[in-house]
Amino acid sequence: MAGDRDLDVAFARARWAGRPKASGWEVAAATGVRGLRLLNEAGVFDRFRLTEAHPEAAEVLLRNAAGIPGATAVCADGRVPPVSSAFDYVEVDPYGSPVPFVDAALRAVRPGGVIGATATDMMVLAGAQRGAAERRYGARPVRGRLGPEGGVRILLAYLAREARARGLGVRPLVAYVRDHHVRAYVEVTEGGSPDADTVGEIHPDRWDGPDVGADGPFGPMWLGPLFDADLVRRLALPSTAAEPRATAQFLDRLREEAEVDRPFYYEGNVLAHRLAIAAPPPLAAILGALRRTGYRAARTHARPEGFRTDAPRGEVEAVVRRLAGPDQSQKARVRA
Template identity: 50%
Template sequence: MATDRDLGIAVVSAWGLLRSDPVRAWEMLAATGARGLRLATESGAIGSLLTTEASPAAVSVLSANAALVPGFDRVTVRAADARTRPPESPFDYVDVDPYGTPAPFLPTALDALEDGGLLAITATDMAVLAGAQKAACLRRYGSNPVPGSLGPESGLRILLAFVDRTLHESGRSLHPLVSYVLDHHVRFYAEVRRGGPPVPEGMVPTVGFRGPTLPSGGPFGPLWVGPLWDRSFVARLTVPATAHHPKEVGQLLDRFRGESEVDVPFVYEPNRIARRLHLSEPPSLESLFEALRAGGYRVARSHTRASAFRTDASQAEVEAAARRATDDQSQNARVRA
């Protein structure tokens, strides 16, 4: 999770620079404190940090780790159930980083967050969110998940829609700054604002959807179909000087910046297109991008899968570009031979 925590430092540092006051933070599920204590020492944004943890064994390691933090009096360690709102609330930043679903912690997290505050949520129950356990997803998140390779992004969108729906009960809304799929989890950072536009979520049909072909079993959702990134915020993100995995973080930030320019649901992959069209070989990303850009479409490589890309072109337009790109590739190969 070191890369994930590196990203957290990038996000909270950038967010802190937009504020005049130091951030009052709560890490609800702290374990041994690796995430929260790194934020407190490395982001330069945290004024005070409350860490809560239920496991006595974890709390004793957490206390020992917190004692090593310079300016230890800024950090409070408490053996407590995170589902109880702490007396120090409200907080500017609340981090929910559970094993499995964040759902049980959501009401307290939202209750304890200041209007305009930053909410960070992880979910690791990917079998449920990414479509392998459809009945459990309907039960837990009230949403029909997309199975297959688009499942993880669909899971991220299900989680965002779920949190946003919960927020609307108290007249607030979600404004995502950074959302991503990484390893076996999804995570987002979003501002929670009073009021806000109508919920950008909806059912996504299997037939008639403008984006990539979806598997059977739809309509899918409700899914968050609004932006996953705030473009101007993502442009401010830099690799933290203290990053454990600077190369990976740099690459993820590059992808986020690109995707924030083409922030539409779901990604295409050259080999899937080639299979669907029975092409002799998949088009290279370079030639496909060239063909799509020539048609006036935006394209960006996606962080979600190695060869995946996002574009505002429809499936039909992507397929036409793929045929052209593959023809050009074969012609070039013949000329070389």
């Protein structure tokens, strides 16, 4: 998770640099690496509270936080918000699902503040355990290659629904899939939720985006943007990064992708298989052809060969067929 914590620092700077110093709370801090890195490296926090319930981990946490100006470490249950709290940032990075901590996070964040939440329960969010997804997130997940992105969208829809139940709204700032987890930073807004029409179900027969499978409907999930493009443009590699190369690459990809923020992505090999074309055209050729046709297209952080586009699926398929050449397309037609 060192790369994730690099992104945390980059995010905090992009969000709060140049503003009054912010306050933070990490609900399940373990030894405190995440919250303490944020406090020490981002330069935007003047107070950071870290709670850890496990006595042995808390002992280490208290030692690690001792003497760090602004750090308050406590052995406590992170599902209970501190009295009269109004944090600019609440960090929810437990094991598994963030669900048990969402109520506390929503009660502890101030309006206009941010919740950063990690979910590592990918078996549930990405479709391997449908019953558990229904029980935990109230949603039917997407299975297969697009399952992880379905997972981040289910998590966002869950946060939006929980916020709405408390008269709040959420707006994703950065939400991504990485290794075996998903992570979302959302701004919590006061009053009526702006998300009413961005949470919905995908009905495969009415869906014109990348193929998410036939056994839907899927969701409810967040179908709006994953990124605040302005903020993503300001994400910069921290000089303190623990994984500078990987983090820089990831940030580059997010910047490209945030300009074409459409739900789900295509992959050349998946399209080639679907269209019965032997070899998928190179990604650069597909992107170039879509752009020349007047559509937007960008690579995605989620898969090396993935791309997002605002072209309808029929156009994407036509481009791939054209690039594959007449021979392959003919074979495909015969087989079809």
